[in-house]
Structure formats: structure tokens, C-alpha cells
Amino acid sequence: MSHITSPDVGRVAVITGAASGIGRAVAARCAREGVRAVICSYPGDPHDPQETLDLVKATGGEGIVVEVDVRHTTQVEAMARKAHEAFGRIDHVVANAGILRRAALTELTDERWDDMLAVDLGGVLRTFRACVPFMSEGGAGVAISSISGGVYGWADHAHYAAAKAGVIGLCRSLAVELAPRGIRINTVIPGLIETPQSTDAVNSLGHEGLRRASADIPLGRPGTPEEVADVIWFLNSPEARYVTGQELIVDGGLVVKMRA
Numbered sequence: 001m002s003h004i005t006s007p008d009v010g011r012v013a014v015i016t017g018a019a020s021g022i023g024r025a026v027a028a029r030c031a032r033e034g035v036r037a038v039i040c041s042y043p044g045d046p047h048d049p050q051e052t053l054d055l056v057k058a059t060g061g062e063g064i065v066v067e068v069d070v071r072h073t074t075q076v077e078a079m080a081r082k083a084h085e086a087f088g089r090i091d092h093v094v095a096n097a098g099i100l101r102r103a104a105l106t107e108l109t110d111e112r113w114d115d116m117l118a119v120d121l122g123g124v125l126r127t128f129r130a131c132v133p134f135m136s137e138g139g140a141g142v143a144i145s146s147i148s149g150g151v152y153g154w155a156d157h158a159h160y161a162a163a164k165a166g167v168i169g170l171c172r173s174l175a176v177e178l179a180p181r182g183i184r185i186n187t188v189i190p191g192l193i194e195t196p197q198s199t200d201a202v203n204s205l206g207h208e209g210l211r212r213a214s215a216d217i218p219l220g221r222p223g224t225p226e227e228v229a230d231v232i233w234f235l236n237s238p239e240a241r242y243v244t245g246q247e248l249i250v251d252g253g254l255v256v257k258m259r260a
Contacts (some may be wrong), residue, residue, distance in 0.1 A: 010036065011036070012037075012083065013030045014090055014131055022225045026094050027053075032060075035061070037053075041068070047196065070127060093127060093128060095144065098144065098197075099119045101157075103158075132178065137182030138183075138238075142235050145187050149164030167187060188247075190250050192222045192254065193222060194222040216257060217257075235248065
């Protein structure tokens, strides 16, 4: 009779966009599970990745900080090599790095379009492409899509929604391609989650907009980064060893609520 084993202490997770929000929560969850965290952060991020590392260490875990701009293949490849050189293996990948910019169609220049897709879609591709060669059977990856694009449209955010919708197709295809190697790839689709990105009133909802939107959430509140991180952990864990190519929505029931 088969049984589920706990994740091996010493496993390694590469997490992009880990200076704050969902990425930081994933790093902390990894630390609690004995998984070493490669905390990847964009050099221009206003949030300090050292705070994530401090949280990991306070939880009893081990990690390193690596600066990387996921728009650039050479930087992403260097990040994967640093992770492997530091710990000798890569077991899990969480492609979480992303940007959010408001732009109406008439303001959506080629440069704005290209930059959004370079980070939010191309960055996922580059991260998996660089890390997978260092992964072995039993490895798993999760990419972060969004309810905007993954489920709904969003006015003034067509480039963001297009990138997040593309993440789903990319991960479905990678799941099929990598299955013969015993590597699983899944997607998490967060709903309204209280993060520095969603509380940005210029490019997203802001604190007040998030509060108003909560009226449509059956559970009555926005989600937390930790609640998303728990789902990401499950998908990367042995408990989900027969789950690949799937999308899991984490939204407090938002998409299933009938509007009056």
C-alpha cells in the first residue's frame, strides 16, 4: 500500500518576486516545512528582500537572496545557477514575479504592452526554462496567474489580463512536456488578495477599493498572502503528486457568486 511522505528536509525552492506579498509568504511557508528558500527579488523593488530572509531565519529556515530581473534571460539563468551552486539542487519553483500597471487602450503603447508581457508572462517562461534543467523527478513548479485574465476581464488592464491568461496556457503545455521527467507544473489563480500590489491605488484597487470589492466575496473579506501560499505549498508537495496541468482559484468564492 502506497503512502505519502513528508517533503525531505533540505529541499530547495526558487521563489521569484519574494521581497513582499505572496512571494514572501511562500518563502516563510517553505521555511516552516524545512525547505530552503532562494529569495529572488528585482533590484528596483521598493521592498527589502532581506526582510524576507530574516523571516525565513526566524522561522528556523535557511535561504539566500538573489537579485534578478526576470525580463532578461542572462540574469534568470545566472539566478538558477546561483541557486544550484548554493544548495546543490532545485526541487520547487514558484514563478511569482509580476508587475501591475494601469493603462487604457488608447494609452497602451507598444512599450507598455511589451514590458508587461516580458515580466508577467515571459518571466514565468524564463524562470521555468532556467530552473528545470537542475530539477529531477519529483520536482514541481507553480506559476501565479490572476483572477483578472485567468477568469475575468479588467478595464484599463488589458496587457496585464492578457499576460495572466497566457500563464495558464504556458503552464498547461509545460505540464504535458515535463511529465515524462516526473516534474509537475500547476497554476494558482489568486482573487482579491491584500498585497502591496492590490493596495496600490494608482494601478490597482487601493485599500478603499479592496474594501468595497469585499462585498462581492462570499467569505466577506480579501484573502491574505499566507492563504495563497498554503495552496502553493500543497501543489508543490507530495500530497499533490498526481496533480499537474491544473489551475486552482483562491478567491473566497468570488467567481461562483451570482450577482443580483
